[in-house]
Amino acid sequence: MAITSAYTLSEAQEMLGLWKSAEKALASGQVTSYRVGSRECTLVDLEDIRAAINYFSNLVEALSGTVRTKRVTRVVPRDL
Secondary structure, eight states: OOOOSSSSSHHHHHHHHHHHHHHHHTTTTTTSSETTTTTTEEGGHHHHHHHHHHHHHHHHHHHHHHHOOOOOOOOOOOOO
């Protein structure tokens, strides 16, 4: 099954890097707010940053093909 996304692998990796740098800047106390695109995040929005990091890390894994899917095995019982 093919994965469809609005992001390419390189775009998703770039966004993941941006969100990680936003988290690092907020955690180190360098800034009290951080702007990514049109959104401005403050220390109160740290959970939003972590949610975005989780989303983009999952997307990078899915687009890079490193995620293993479960294998389905069909078993036919036989009476010997």
